[in-house]
Amino acid sequence: MAGGTSTGGRPEGSLEISVVTDQAAMDAALSVRFRVFVEEQHVPLEEEVDGYDANPGANPAVLHVLARLDGEPVATARLLLDQHDHGLHEAHSGYPHIGRVAVLAEHRQNGVGRRVMEALHAEARARGIAGITLSAQLHAVPFYERLGYTARGEVYLDAGIEHRDMDLPFE
Numbered sequence: 001m002a003g004g005t006s007t008g009g010r011p012e013g014s015l016e017i018s019v020v021t022d023q024a025a026m027d028a029a030l031s032v033r034f035r036v037f038v039e040e041q042h043v044p045l046e047e048e049v050d051g052y053d054a055n056p057g058a059n060p061a062v063l064h065v066l067a068r069l070d071g072e073p074v075a076t077a078r079l080l081l082d083q084h085d086h087g088l089h090e091a092h093s094g095y096p097h098i099g100r101v102a103v104l105a106e107h108r109q110n111g112v113g114r115r116v117m118e119a120l121h122a123e124a125r126a127r128g129i130a131g132i133t134l135s136a137q138l139h140a141v142p143f144y145e146r147l148g149y150t151a152r153g154e155v156y157l158d159a160g161i162e163h164r165d166m167d168l169p170f171e
Helices: 023-040 112-126 138-146
Strands: 015-019 062-069 072-084 096-103 131-137 150-158 161-169
Touching: 015 112, 023 062, 023 072, 023 096, 062 112, 072 112, 096 112, 112 131, 112 138, 131 138, 138 150, 138 161
Parallel strands: 096 131
Antiparallel strands: 015 062, 062 072, 072 096, 131 161, 150 161
């Protein structure tokens, strides 16, 4: 699931993106996801939060990042290291899966989403991962294309929202 994204520009203020390693940071990330997915997009809470959100920093299967602007949480995303393309749709890339990309509405269009994605790409590359896959909400496909992702397969519904699978092989 990919929520709010940005298309360029620069955030006003000091932006810090860090790997989530404790419960306080996870709670901040979940607050962003709650506002974007549950409140704004009406995704049921039971579909939004899952086992990958427990034990932040201790679960080797997932890596969460949190963006704070002037200390306030504004964006988050996660990389599922044990999920190689969910196996739910069309052809499979075999890459780990980025998901739960969420940027608060008032911080979209200023580069925060791009910076969050770049942080996850850097973490993946540091682990020797050959590429990334994700399930993009249709409105976000152009954002991911600007980051180098290529769409594949048909449009499908996830949490009642149209999505398309996308891949980014690293060179």
